Amino acid sequence: MKNIAYIIALLIAYFFVLLFCYAGISKVLDFENFQVQIAQSPLLSAFAGFVSYSVILAEIIIVSFLLIPKLRLVGLYASLGMMTAFTIYIYLILNYSDFVPCSCGGILEKMGWTEHLIFNIACIFLSLISVIIIEKHRQTKKIKYFISSAIIIILSCLMVIILFFQSEHIIKKENNFTRKFLPNFIIENEKTDLEHGDYYFAGKDNKGIYLGSRSTPLILTKIDYRFKRTESFRIIPDHSDYSFKSLQIKVKHPYYYLYDGTVPVIYRGTLNDSSAKTISKGDAFFSQLAVIDSSNFILRTQDSRTHEYTIARLRTGQKTNISLFPTILEKQIDGIFDCDGKLIENQQHPGEFLYTYFYRNQLIMINDSLPRVKRQSTIDPISKAQMNITQLSNGTHMMNAPPVRVNIQSAFYGNYVYNISGLPGKFEPARLRKGRKAIDIYRIDRNEYIASFYLPKQKVEDIIVTPEGLYIISGKQLLRYHFRKPLKGEAENLTTE
Structure with missing residues (x-):
């Protein structure tokens, strides 16, 4: 049973490798469009330059970690944080945005925002499952990896929320000539x-x-x-x-x-x-x-x-x-x-x-x-x-x-x-x-x-x-x-x- 569980964790890790490779390559191949779409985001407009580069870099780093056995657990924790950040971002878009912007490349272009929210939540559960399996395999105390997972989820949420409030302030009060477009207004x-x-x-x-x-x-x-x-x-x-x-x-x-x-x-x-x-x-x-x-x-x-x-x-x-x-x-x-x-x-x-x-x-x-x-x-x-x-x-x-x-x-x-x-x-x-x-x-x-x-x-x-x-x-x-x-x-x- 332990071997089966470990194989499941490994398959989940490879799933995230494919997911982040596809998403990252899509963004790189159409980087200008990706950066423009980030700039039109009602939550991230002020940080379009920084976010557009950092997201791609983060996806590449996560893929590298997931492919190295000794760093795979770190990559899975990073995947948990990344998918949590994406999920809270979409939640804020759907509930607190003046408008719903265009998609931002990769998988998102193939789904609606609500469907992608569900997909992201499923990915969070998959990353949690793989983390638990590998931590159990390493005989780590349950309380330790539960706290680690909770901290990563909370920090990821806080990071997106802080970016949202900072972006709102910068766009409205200290704008650096980044427009926030209202589609079909x-x-x-x-x-x-x-x-x-x-x-x-x-x-x-x-x-x-x-x-x-x-x-x-x-x-x-x-x-x-x-x-x-x-x-x-x-x-x-x-x-x-x-x-x-x-x-x-x-x-x-x-x-x-x-x-x-x-x-x-x-x-x-x-x-x-x-x-x-x-x-x-x-x-x-x-x-x-x-x-x-x-x-x-x-x-x-x-x-x-x-x-x-x-x-x-x-x-x-x-x-x-x-x-x-x-x-x-x-x-x-x-x-x-x-x-x-x-x-x-x-x-x-x-x-x-x-x-x-x-x-x-x-x-x-x-x-x-x-x-x-x-x-x-x-x-x-x-x-x-x-x-x-x-x-x-x-x-x-x-x-x-x-x-x-x-x-x-x-x-x-x-x-x-x-x-x-x-x-x-x-x-x-x-x-x-x-x-x-x-x-x-x-x-x-x-x-x-x-x-x-x-x-x-x-x-x-x-x-x-x-x-x-x-x-x-x-x-x-x-x-x-x-x-x-x-x-x-x-x-x-x-x-x-």
């Missing part, structure tokens, strides 16, 4: 053709979205959220004898606002009336505008003394005044190109705004507490604008080469910022991106990076997030996507359908 619902490719999002109300047009700047178009009805009207300003360069429209229910910052004039009209009246004239030149309420605005303008971009607040009415806040936009090179970015409004919380730098990894949250603002870094490591600028003799600045674009577009809804990034992160090969753009999600109330998802391969002229989902203007098309499921802990009323 958005699903296309509707799309509709537009007359031309010059549209942009002007705003929304509770029934639909509004589009402005750069080629026909006095036309305001409203489209209901499901693209069933479209209506347009032409805005008629009370005074139009100005040399406008680029008229734009902002909508904040129940008003729309017509402006061109190169001419210091702002018009206001109600959404059911084409007549727009002047509410600000000669108060400020500006390049961007966001609406606080019917008579108060956040502007991006230039300081007349330094000629650098600055954030300002304009109050119109009987006591019109403008306040500059030069400390909000931080100069790095020239205060113009390096401070360039986009000012947008929170589509759920009125009075909250976001300024996204184009050429550095920072978002600025702005509200009524000016000049106090909240800054949040994106996961991209470029904290200083990478550009080469020359100042000409007439005082103007010229960019000598195209700069590195860090952020392309942003949408702001509730506590979440949806930022289209301009650069690939770690472990994102070209074949994975395939020309698609990544949207990184940030939670501003917690100063956290949440996760990312890919957009389909398409142009992106403008984006907006509403209660009905994500809307994108792509060339001559308007597309609507809904979110497959809400983010964990999300209290916003986004449609998930």
